[in-house]
Amino acid sequence: MHCVEFDNHVEKFMQETDNSVEEKVDVREKHAELKKVFQDLKQSYSSLKQMTEAQMRQPQQFQFTDTRVTELWTLAQQANMTEDELASLKASLPVVMKLFYVKLG
Secondary structure (H helix, E strand, O other): OOHHHHHHHHHHHHHHHOHHHHHHHHHHHHHHHHHHHHEEEEEEHHHHHHHHHHHHOOOOOOOOOHHHHHHHHHHHHOOOOOHHHHHHHHHHHHHHHHHHHHHHO
């Protein structure tokens, strides 16, 4: 629910109820607290999103333990591969190397 809609619901609630002044003040205070929490949450989410996007733009410092795999990874990075293709290759290289070593062993 958007903040404006929330404000409208609180105001409607305040008008419809026949509460004492203290209760209305309490509701308004709680509304202000909730509004602040909502704004803080929104700001934290925005900050987290920016940090995540910045992290995704940075080159990954990833090393393989086998020199042949490292060379293959370097060639893949130099090739004209998409980010999705590189991510898929990066995830599958360790598995492929384990299978390769099992067959050699």
